[in-house]
Amino acid sequence: MNSNLNPNLNSNLSLTLPEHPRKSNGKVTSGPASFYARWRVQCGVVPALREDHESPPERLLQAVWQHQRLLRGQLKTLDGQTVRVLHPGFADPEGGPDFRGAVVQFDDAPPRAGDVEVDIHAGNWRAHGHDRNPAFQQVILHVIWDGAGVHASACQGGGKSARLKPELQPPPPRLSISDKLDAPIGELSFWLNAESAQLLPENLRGQCCASLRDLAPEKLAELLRDAAQIRFRGKSAQLQARARQAGWEQALWEGIFRALGYKHNTWPMHCLAEQRERWLSPRTSPFALQARLFGISGLLPAELTRAQASADGYLRRIWDQWWREREEFADCTLPRSVWRFHGQRPANHPQRRLALAAHWLASGSLAGKIERWCASVVPDEELAGSLLEVLQIGRDDFWSWHWTMRSARLKKPQPLLGAARAADLAVNVILPWLWVRAAEGKNESVQRGIERRFNAWPSAEDNAVLRLARQRLLGGAPRRALRNAAEQQGLIQIVRDFCDRANAVCQDCRFPEMVRNWKDERGRCDSSNAEQAI
Numbered sequence: 001m002n003s004n005l006n007p008n009l010n011s012n013l014s015l016t017l018p019e020h021p022r023k024s025n026g027k028v029t030s031g032p033a034s035f036y037a038r039w040r041v042q043c044g045v046v047p048a049l050r051e052d053h054e055s056p057p058e059r060l061l062q063a064v065w066q067h068q069r070l071l072r073g074q075l076k077t078l079d080g081q082t083v084r085v086l087h088p089g090f091a092d093p094e095g096g097p098d099f100r101g102a103v104v105q106f107d108d109a110p111p112r113a114g115d116v117e118v119d120i121h122a123g124n125w126r127a128h129g130h131d132r133n134p135a136f137q138q139v140i141l142h143v144i145w146d147g148a149g150v151h152a153s154a155c156q157g158g159g160k161s162a163r164l165k166p167e168l169q170p171p172p173p174r175l176s177i178s179d180k181l182d183a184p185i186g187e188l189s190f191w192l193n194a195e196s197a198q199l200l201p202e203n204l205r206g207q208c209c210a211s212l213r214d215l216a217p218e219k220l221a222e223l224l225r226d227a228a229q230i231r232f233r234g235k236s237a238q239l240q241a242r243a244r245q246a247g248w249e250q251a252l253w254e255g256i257f258r259a260l261g262y263k264h265n266t267w268p269m270h271c272l273a274e275q276r277e278r279w280l281s282p283r284t285s286p287f288a289l290q291a292r293l294f295g296i297s298g299l300l301p302a303e304l305t306r307a308q309a310s311a312d313g314y315l316r317r318i319w320d321q322w323w324r325e326r327e328e329f330a331d332c333t334l335p336r337s338v339w340r341f342h343g344q345r346p347a348n349h350p351q352r353r354l355a356l357a358a359h360w361l362a363s364g365s366l367a368g369k370i371e372r373w374c375a376s377v378v379p380d381e382e383l384a385g386s387l388l389e390v391l392q393i394g395r396d397d398f399w400s401w402h403w404t405m406r407s408a409r410l411k412k413p414q415p416l417l418g419a420a421r422a423a424d425l426a427v428n429v430i431l432p433w434l435w436v437r438a439a440e441g442k443n444e445s446v447q448r449g450i451e452r453r454f455n456a457w458p459s460a461e462d463n464a465v466l467r468l469a470r471q472r473l474l475g476g477a478p479r480r481a482l483r484n485a486a487e488q489q490g491l492i493q494i495v496r497d498f499c500d501r502a503n504a505v506c507q508d509c510r511f512p513e514m515v516r517n518w519k520d521e522r523g524r525c526d527s528s529n530a531e532q533a534i
C-alpha cells in the first residue's frame with residue numbers, strides 16, 4: 001500500500017514532504033514553548049534525558065511498554081525468539097509484576113497469557129527477589145533496558161538457571177528495548193511521560209481546587225488550552241513516529257483502529273491494523289472484508305444463536321466466506337482471549353467497529369476524503385457534522401439493523417458511527433495526523449487551520465477521567481464547564497501530568513503552586529501593561 005497520499009487529491013493542500021526528515025528529533029516534535037510545557041520540565045514530569053548516556057527512569061520504560069512505543073515488528077528476546085505483543089497487559093500499581101494479563105507470542109508458538117516485568121537491568125530479577133516471589137510466577141517476559149553483558153543461556157530455564165535451588169524460578173525470556181524504541185529517548189520522555197494512568201479514589205477534592213477557582217474564567221481556559229496543546233502534539237508525535245516506520249496511511253489506520261477499540265480493546269485493534277497489508281487486498285467487498293476481519297480477530301462466534309434467524313443467516317454467510325481463507329491467514333489470527341467485553345455497551349462492541357472499518361477499507365478512499373475535508377472551508381459550528389458526513393457509511397444490510405452478531409433485529413436502523421466516536425477520532429487521530437503531516441510539509445497556514453479546528457471542536461463524550469477531574473480539580477464543576485474538546489483534553493493532560501503522579505491527598509504535587517505563581521505573574525504583567533497603556 002502506498003504510504004504517500006495521492007498528490008491529485010491535495011493539489012491545494014501541501015501536507016507532507018516527499019520524505020521524512022533524517023533527524024527525528026527536529027522542529028516538529030520538540031515541545032511547544034509554552035508556560036505549561038515549562039511547568040512539566042520544572043516539576044520533573046518530563047525528565048531531562050539525553051540520547052547518549054545513562055538509562056532512562058523505570059517509569060519511562062513502563063510507559064514505553066504500556067504504549068508500545070517500540071519497533072514492534074523487530075522484537076526478539078536475548079535468546080533469539082521473535083516476540084509479537086498482542087496485548088501489553090494492564091499496569092498494576094499493587095506491587096508484583098508491572099503488567100498483568102499480557103498476551104505475547106514467541107516465534108510461531110500459540111500466544112501465551114501472563115505477566116510482564118519491566119526493569120532497567122536484567123540483574124534486578126534476582127536483586128529484587130523476583131526469583132523467590134510467588135507473585136512473579138506468571139511472568140512470561142522480562143523487559144529490560146539494555147541486555148549488554150547478559151548471556152543468552154541465562155535467559156531461559158537452561159544454563160545456570162538449571163542449577164538454581166528448587167525454590168528459585170528461572171528468569172523468563174528477556175527482551176532488551178534500548179535499540180527498539182520508535183523515537184529517540186529524549187522525544188519519548190517529553191511526550192510519553194504524560195500517559196502513565198492510574199485512577200485515583202473518588203470524592204477527594206484536590207489541593208489545586210482553590211487555586212484554580214481563583215483564576216478568572218478566561219485564564220482557566222488559557223491554562224486548559226495550553227495543556228491541550230501538549231496532548232495534541234504528543235498524539236501527533238506518536239503518529240509521526242509510526243509514519244517514519246510504516247508510512248502516513250498506515251499510521252492513520254493504526255490510529256483509527258486504536259480509537260475504535262474504545263478503552264479496553266485498543267491493543268487487539270492495534271494488532272489487527274498492524275497486519276493491514278497482510279490481510280487487505282484490492283477490490284474486496286465490505287462483506288468479504290468483514291468476514292476476514294472477524295475471522296482474523298478471533299471474534300467470529302462458533303455457534304449460531306438458534307433464536308435470531310437474521311443473525312444466524314448472516315453468521316452462516318460470514319462463515320462460508322471465512323472458511324475458504326482461514327488457512328491463508330492462520331499466522332496472523334488473534335486469540336479471542338485478547339478481547340475484553342466486560343462493561344461494554346453493544347454500540348461499542350468490537351464486531352460493530354470492525355464492520356464499520358471494513359466499509360472504510362473497502363472504499364479505499366478514506367485518507368483522500370479526510371484530506372479533502374481538511375482543505376475545504378468549514379464554519380466552526382459545522383465542523384463536527386461535516387466530519388461525521390465524511391466518515392459515515394451507507395446502510396449495511398446487517399449492521400445497520402443489529403448491534404452485535406448475536407442480537408435481535410432492531411426496529412429502526414442505527415448508524416455505525418455516532419457523533420461521540422467521530423469526535424474522538426477527530427481530536428485523537430485525524431486532526432493530529434493532519435497537523436503533523438502539515439508540519440512535516442512545512443505548511444504553516446494549514447497547521448494553523450487545523451489548530452483552529454481543534455480548539456473549536458465541540459465537547460466530546462464525558463468519561464470517567466473527566467468526571468473525576470471535574471470533581472477533584474474544578475470543585476465538582478458541571479460537564480458544560482468544559483466548553484469544547486480542547487478544554488477536555490487539557491484537563492485530561494493535567495490529570496496525566498500531575499494527579500497520576502501524586503497520591504489521593506495530593507502529596508508533593510506542585511501543580512497548585514504552579515497555578516498560584518502563574519496567576520500572580522500574570523496579574524503583575526497585566527497591571528504593568530495597563531500602566532504602560534495609560
Ligand code: SF4
Binds near residue numbers: 209
Ligand atoms: S494531584 Fe495535583 S493536580 Fe491532581 S488534584 Fe491534587 S493538587 Fe490537583
